[in-house]
Amino acid sequence: MKKLFYILFLLVLVPKSGFAQGSKIDQLLFSTLIESKAYIDKGKVADYIPELSKANKNLVGVALVDSLGNLHTKGDTKSKFTMQSISKVIALMLAVEERGEKYVFERMGYYGTDKPFNSFEALEYRHKPLNPMMNAGAIVTTALIKGKDDEAYKKILERVRYITKNEDININEAVYQSEKETGNRNRGMFYLLKNFGLFDAENEESLNNYFRQCSIEVNAEDLAKIGYFFAHNGTRFDGDKTFYNPEISKLIKSIMLTAGMYDYSGEYSSKIGIPSKSGVGGGIMASVPGKIGIGTFNPSLDEQGNSVPGLYIMEKLSKELNLSIF
Amino acid sequence: MKKLFYILFLLVLVPKSGFAQGSKIDQLLFSTLIESKAYIDKGKVADYIPELSKANKNLVGVALVDSLGNLHTKGDTKSKFTMQSISKVIALMLAVEERGEKYVFERMGYYGTDKPFNSFEALEYRHKPLNPMMNAGAIVTTALIKGKDDEAYKKILERVRYITKNEDININEAVYQSEKETGNRNRGMFYLLKNFGLFDAENEESLNNYFRQCSIEVNAEDLAKIGYFFAHNGTRFDGDKTFYNPEISKLIKSIMLTAGMYDYSGEYSSKIGIPSKSGVGGGIMASVPGKIGIGTFNPSLDEQGNSVPGLYIMEKLSKELNLSIF
């Protein structure tokens, strides 16, 4: 019924409103956005970090940076939300830049998995994380970025600002404090990882940097630009090539495909086929190699921690624009 | 020293011999083949199935079907070996054709994993296999193909013959008997899977079909043609589209990327980035979406069960021809 209503709304009202005017891609983004709203009630807002539970479930936004670097947006693409796991991609980039791929991946695996993002099971038998997209792995990559106190975090923030050319991006202090206070599972993993000698860290500042990077606030447009950046091997949407690096970019896209959507990654790879990374703040950042970047936002999550409307948008765009890499 | 010898051989002798004359791609295949031989001694021939241990470690072959469907070959590309796990791809194709993706994947996952190909751990807590590329998953897909006695196997054989247009392809009876006699781990999994109600199977014939499909003998050229077939969504190298099916083809390439190279899949995806499937008979079948198919053969395996020279060839070709999908 609800779906029917949206389709009617789309057919009847939209042409009159004039919102969907413009290019074919804008029309597709708009119709997909409208349709995706039917999925809002199929998920729920993350509540394991108290601050996250305050998110507005009804906000939906989709942004796309096309192959020429032009931005297309529909819906709530200016609404801010915290990066959460999407920040893991940036931390991985910096760790590999500073330490080299070999050094980093001696301290974690390249594995896909059926385990949830916060699993610590592998630490018992493997003594290192399965991959850099799970919490355990990202705690290590952040700890491998050089610098005292909050320097690693600042590097991550700077890189996000660079890629998005958005100097307004900043930390959400309330979320950071909330993550820190309730982050005992991550804290537990931090000490286990330290015990296995995966990094030197004098105190919990390194863990705090992980909490901080997760609390960086972006919007869907920023995510689309990040997606574009990796799609074009480190070329910014405006053509700047300061951090151009095909090797690291390919590595990151590969890891995103294998493990970027948590334990849904394998199925997502089959159904959608685009290297993507989601965060429990509600964002999905997708990177179509050599082509476009996509950012979606809606905080209604499924059990794996992925936005349900976000997944719908990604699947629709993948099919309509033939974006699967397979 | 050995490597140096090969390079000298390449520089001095080859031009005179005239072998490497021809297109750029033929030259690349030839030099890569020669270089790969330096890796023969870094692996060892599979011995857990007695018949496999008889393989000749020194045979190396590489075949490539280019985007126009033309075959390029160097080395021992006519040498026969058994498909082993590569047959899992064909079994998956048939199972999905006959039962639908939903039905098949209600009985197994899409997961990547850090577990070896013969792991049964997931059956304990998940009551189904992690993916169709592990033995457990492939036993299920084969059992889901309809037909009595050895009909499922015959369908697989027919499909392999069709894709390769090679009616000479047949079972290696000695390997089949050897697999059957020593296959108690697979037999154990077969009964556990049956216990979890994943398939109906009156007797062990369904398991025997799995052993049979593993024992189908192909050569590197056949593998290149299979790779081409999936690269072009089910179009045969001669353009025949009898089994054209983009959905199943994308599914298969995605699953190969996630899990085709056993627990090395994640790292292979980062380093090489081509949907591929290897077998302990020594073959690697690779499928570059929309482009080419590659087949390699050499039975000297690393600990994960992948051919060491085969991996070298794939990495070299991926870099030189820019084949990574990322």
Place this chain on the structure above:
Amino acid sequence: MKKLFYILFLLVLVPKSGFAQGSKIDQLLFSTLIESKAYIDKGKVADYIPELSKANKNLVGVALVDSLGNLHTKGDTKSKFTMQSISKVIALMLAVEERGEKYVFERMGYYGTDKPFNSFEALEYRHKPLNPMMNAGAIVTTALIKGKDDEAYKKILERVRYITKNEDININEAVYQSEKETGNRNRGMFYLLKNFGLFDAENEESLNNYFRQCSIEVNAEDLAKIGYFFAHNGTRFDGDKTFYNPEISKLIKSIMLTAGMYDYSGEYSSKIGIPSKSGVGGGIMASVPGKIGIGTFNPSLDEQGNSVPGLYIMEKLSKELNLSIF
């Protein structure tokens, strides 16, 4: 309410009926039996083997062989049921007699566990069963008893008949056929165990012997006699010492304490403190070292597979007669 009814029944009717006349121990057995019936509805009859589901939930019996070898019984102590896991104790005895403790325990562990009786998880990482009281372990002990075809089973049957001095004990053919037909989980473990080289077995007859021993029909009195036999280090209730063996008897009592009540063993050890073995046929066989043997029967099982009224009876007797070994 129900409980109150039983107590009233006990206080008002029983003295008139004269059933509870006799020794203090007989009175205790009787009152405990009556009280235990209040727990019948807290469990349910095993249904994973179709034949077992036919058991009558309302039958309850308790038998005790006192330190002088005298039998005391109350309730349905003549009702037959299959030994199921209780037979594992006899198989262990015979395997150790024939092969020695060292040989047997090189092929399995002495471990307690939180895993259910039919778990095969340990086979993956340990390549042997955790202990001889889990299905996997018992399949091995049975396979280690020498003899062709059904000889191992016949030895087990003979030993049960000897210990109980009851030549009427025999197999329940319907249960055996049912176990065999539906025993794919055990069959799967059998082949995995065989794969790990834990025993030689030409065919499935060895597994069938396991199914056969589980299908031996006994009653609560027989169990009490078995309990007495191990309590007195291999002395039969009538004083016969043909199989007197303190070492094996201590081993068996120890293993029963550690693992005899499945994953409830640890808690049972704390609450009741008597080496015991239960079976999903509804029996519990208990052995108080140097003192008495107890047998209970009622097929209403809890989630771990132990009879709920049986557990009540054991706890009551342990407290009233101060039977805990701790």
Place this chain on the structure above:
Amino acid sequence: MKKLFYILFLLVLVPKSGFAQGSKIDQLLFSTLIESKAYIDKGKVADYIPELSKANKNLVGVALVDSLGNLHTKGDTKSKFTMQSISKVIALMLAVEERGEKYVFERMGYYGTDKPFNSFEALEYRHKPLNPMMNAGAIVTTALIKGKDDEAYKKILERVRYITKNEDININEAVYQSEKETGNRNRGMFYLLKNFGLFDAENEESLNNYFRQCSIEVNAEDLAKIGYFFAHNGTRFDGDKTFYNPEISKLIKSIMLTAGMYDYSGEYSSKIGIPSKSGVGGGIMASVPGKIGIGTFNPSLDEQGNSVPGLYIMEKLSKELNLSIF
């Protein structure tokens, strides 16, 4: 050779020296002590906590409190060492006294296991420790003892002093600091356990109390008195019954049998059959129900963390004095 030397020493020199004069039990203790020294080189001193590695491998002591409360000692029974895991028994006692068995065991299991003492695997799938003798479980029991800052630790210390009537017992500050500094694995578990809501703890003082209790220094005589205390259900060796409590004592002895010797517990139970608890400081505390207490000391440990000479002594005494509870 070495063993032969000891036996000669025993036969020839000892009678002259007069050391072994006295009761039969003293003679047994003495000969056992001498024999046990042959096993010193079969183990090695714990080194995962730097301070522990300073222990003198050649010190061996055995103490026994007989059923009348009389102390018998041979060897280095005045040598001090830290309690380590043996303190877990006292923490369990206090936690159950203050919170009740039900409350405590809703937060951990009664399970035996094949996992090492520092395993955290069960926390992933069970969200609580397997038993109170593993590190994870003991961190919880200590955290459940009421009191701020180091009060829980002080209660444990007081109880140890009470049971042993030894006011000289105190913490080894160097070991405590060493445990605290290198205890990241335990620290990791502490935060995971806190995350699962198993206890309230404002800061790491609760974990520090765990480190403190492990660092309490005792000698073999103290351990024998602790063993006696639990053997007699909370009666001190001098007859004092301030903490008499059969229920808790039986619980503790049962848990020691199931899990007191780490993953060797099952085999120890079969071979020796006495509720015992060992510590990586080199101590073993054993409690023969209703009879005697034994304490042994020697810091040469096997892979499970048990003293090799200590195990020899326990096995010899169990056999010679018929102490097995089975």
